[in-house]
Amino acid sequence: MEFLNGMRPTHDLTYNDVFMVPSRSGVTSRMDVDLRTADRVGTTIPIVVANMTAVAGRRMAETVARRGGIAILPQDIPLPEVRGTIERVKASHTVYETPIVIGRDAPVAQLLSVLPKRAHRAAVVVEDGRPVGVVTETDAEEVDRFAAVGDVMHEPRLVLDDAVDLREAFDRLEEAHVRVAPVVADGRLVGVVTPKGLIRSAIYTPAVDERGRLCVGAAVGINGDVAGRAAELLAAGADVIVVDTAHGHQDKMLAALPQVTRERDRHESETGVRVPVVAGNVVSRAGVEDLVDGGADIIKVGVGPGAMCTTRMMTGVGRPQFSAVLEAAESARALGAHVWADGGVKYPRDVALALAAGAASVMIGSWFSGTFESPGDLVRDTDGRLYKESFGMASARAVRNRTRELSAFDRARSALFEEGISSGRMFLDPQRPGVEDLLDAIISGVRSAFTYAGARTIGEFHTGAVVGIQGAAGYEEGRPRHTSW
Numbered sequence: 001m002e003f004l005n006g007m008r009p010t011h012d013l014t015y016n017d018v019f020m021v022p023s024r025s026g027v028t029s030r031m032d033v034d035l036r037t038a039d040r041v042g043t044t045i046p047i048v049v050a051n052m053t054a055v056a057g058r059r060m061a062e063t064v065a066r067r068g069g070i071a072i073l074p075q076d077i078p079l080p081e082v083r084g085t086i087e088r089v090k091a092s093h094t095v096y097e098t099p100i101v102i103g104r105d106a107p108v109a110q111l112l113s114v115l116p117k118r119a120h121r122a123a124v125v126v127e128d129g130r131p132v133g134v135v136t137e138t139d140a141e142e143v144d145r146f147a148a149v150g151d152v153m154h155e156p157r158l159v160l161d162d163a164v165d166l167r168e169a170f171d172r173l174e175e176a177h178v179r180v181a182p183v184v185a186d187g188r189l190v191g192v193v194t195p196k197g198l199i200r201s202a203i204y205t206p207a208v209d210e211r212g213r214l215c216v217g218a219a220v221g222i223n224g225d226v227a228g229r230a231a232e233l234l235a236a237g238a239d240v241i242v243v244d245t246a247h248g249h250q251d252k253m254l255a256a257l258p259q260v261t262r263e264r265d266r267h268e269s270e271t272g273v274r275v276p277v278v279a280g281n282v283v284s285r286a287g288v289e290d291l292v293d294g295g296a297d298i299i300k301v302g303v304g305p306g307a308m309c310t311t312r313m314m315t316g317v318g319r320p321q322f323s324a325v326l327e328a329a330e331s332a333r334a335l336g337a338h339v340w341a342d343g344g345v346k347y348p349r350d351v352a353l354a355l356a357a358g359a360a361s362v363m364i365g366s367w368f369s370g371t372f373e374s375p376g377d378l379v380r381d382t383d384g385r386l387y388k389e390s391f392g393m394a395s396a397r398a399v400r401n402r403t404r405e406l407s408a409f410d411r412a413r414s415a416l417f418e419e420g421i422s423s424g425r426m427f428l429d430p431q432r433p434g435v436e437d438l439l440d441a442i443i444s445g446v447r448s449a450f451t452y453a454g455a456r457t458i459g460e461f462h463t464g465a466v467v468g469i470q471g472a473a474g475y476e477e478g479r480p481r482h483t484s485w
C-alpha cells in the first residue's frame, strides 16, 4: 500500500480517516477477483467471525464456512459443547442449507420460535427420514398457537435430488414458484435450497478442511490448562486455534503461546495436518515480533476498536485501527507471518481498508450478532424492530460466566474490571437480516474495491492500494443521503 502523493500521516488513523483512490486497472470484471487468503486457514473470503459468545455458534459457523469464511468458537464455551459444535459443523452439507426439522405434532408456537433460527425461515416435517411437509411463517399466520404443525403444513411442491445441477435447481424453483425446497439423497432429507442460496453457491467457494468438510476454529484463553484445552480443540478437529486475550503483549501470553504451538506440532506429527495458530491482541511492532517469536502464524490486531469494547474509554489504551493494522502487517510480513484485523468493522469499506492496510483477513463481531444466525434469541423492541442482544467478552456478564469456577468473592472482584458492554442491542437490517446478506454486501464491496485498485488477489491489493487521508467532512461526503437536505 502507498499513501496518495507520498503523503505522510502526522497521526494514527482510523478507517474513517482514510479513503482509496482508483488506479488504472486491468481487472475489468468484479468476478475476476480472487479473495482466497494467504494465511493457510483455508478461507476463500477474508472474513472471520469473532470469538464472541453473542456471535459465533454452530449456525453462524456453518453458514459462514459455506460461503468461504470461518467462525471462531469462543474460549468461554465448555469443551464438550465445543466438541459437539465442531462435529456438527463438520457434518453439515457444504452446499445445501441445514433444514429446520419439526414434528407433525409440534405446536405452532414452537414452530414460530424456531423459524428465525435460519434465514430461509421454513421448517420441514420429516417422517422416516423423508420430507413429508414444508411449513413457513405465512402458513402459521392467524392460526391458534396450540394448533399442530401437521394441520398447517403443506406437502412439498418440489423435492430435489442431491445430484441436481445448481442452475437446474434454480430454474425448477422459479418454475414451481417455490421459495425453499427440500433436497434428498436416496429419498432422505439432506438439506434445503433457496434461489438466493443457489446463486451464492455459484459465487462462493466453501472453506473446507483436508477432508472436504466445512472449516471452523476455536479459541483458548491464557489462564488455566491452556495446553490441555488446545490439545482437545485440535483432537476435536478445529482448523485454527486462536490464543486470545485483551493484552496480548504480556508475559502470561508469551508463556501460554508456546504451549499451544507445542500441541499443534504434536498434532501435526500425528496427523500430517498443520493447524495455524493465531495470537493477540496487539497493536505494536514489538507485540507482533514477540508473538511471532512465540510461534504464532497469524497475529490478531486491535485494541479498543470493537463495538462492545470500552477499553479506550476506561483506560485510554488502544490505537486507531487502520494504523495499527498497517504497522502490524508490515512487521508480520517481514517475519513471514500474517495479520487479522480485529474489530471496529461497520461497513464493507472498513473490510476493504483493512485489507489495503495489509490484513490477510478481517474479524467481525457485533455487526454479525444482528443476524438470524447469531446464537441469541430474536427480540422485538417497542417500535417492532427486531434485534439480538450482544455483549462484550470483557463485559461483567461475560466475565461472570468465564469465572464460574471461582469463589463468589473472586467472581465479583473480576467483574469489577469490566471493559465491555453487557447488553448492546444489534438491530437486524430489514434489507439484510441474515449473515449471508451481510457477506454479500461486504464481498461485493471488496471485489469492487479490488477492481478500482487494479488488483486480482489480496496480495496484489496489499501492494497496489493507494490510500489518502481525509477529515470528517471527507468521510461525511461519502455517506448516502436517504432524504433531502
Ligand SMILES: NC(=O)C1=CN([C@@H]2O[C@H](COP(=O)(O)OP(=O)(O)OC[C@H]3O[C@@H](n4cnc5c(N)ncnc54)[C@H](OP(=O)(O)O)[C@@H]3O)[C@@H](O)[C@H]2O)C=CC1
Pocket (backbone or CB within 6 Å): 051, 221, 222, 223, 244, 245, 246, 247, 250, 252, 281, 302, 303, 304, 305, 306, 309, 311, 343, 392, 393, 394, 402, 417, 419
Ligand atoms: N481487542 C480488544 O480491545 C479487547 C478484547 N477483549 C476480549 O475479551 C476477551 C477476554 O479477554 P481478557 O479480559 O483478556 O480475559 P482473560 O480471561 O483472557 O484473562 C486475561 C488475563 O490477563 C491478565 N491481565 C493483565 N493485564 C490485563 C488487562 N489490561 N486486561 C485484561 N486482562 C489483563 C488478567 O489478570 P487480572 O484479571 O488479574 O488482571 C488475566 O489473567 C477476549 O476475547 C479478548 O479478545 C477484551 C478487552 C480488550
Ligand SMILES: Nc1nc2c(ncn2[C@@H]2O[C@H](COP(=O)(O)O)[C@@H](O)[C@H]2O)c(=O)[nH]1
Pocket (backbone or CB within 6 Å): 050, 051, 052, 281, 302, 304, 305, 306, 307, 308, 309, 310, 311, 342, 343, 344, 345, 363, 364, 365, 366, 367, 391, 392, 393, 394, 395, 419, 420, 421
Ligand atoms: N475491549 C473489549 N473488546 C472486546 C470485547 N468483546 C469483544 N471485543 C473485541 O472486539 C472484537 C470484535 O469487534 P466488533 O467491532 O466487530 O464487535 C472482538 O474480536 C474482540 O477483540 C470486550 O468486552 N471488551
Ligand SMILES: [K+]
Pocket (backbone or CB within 6 Å): 304, 305, 306, 307, 308, 309, 310, 312
Ligand atoms: K470501541
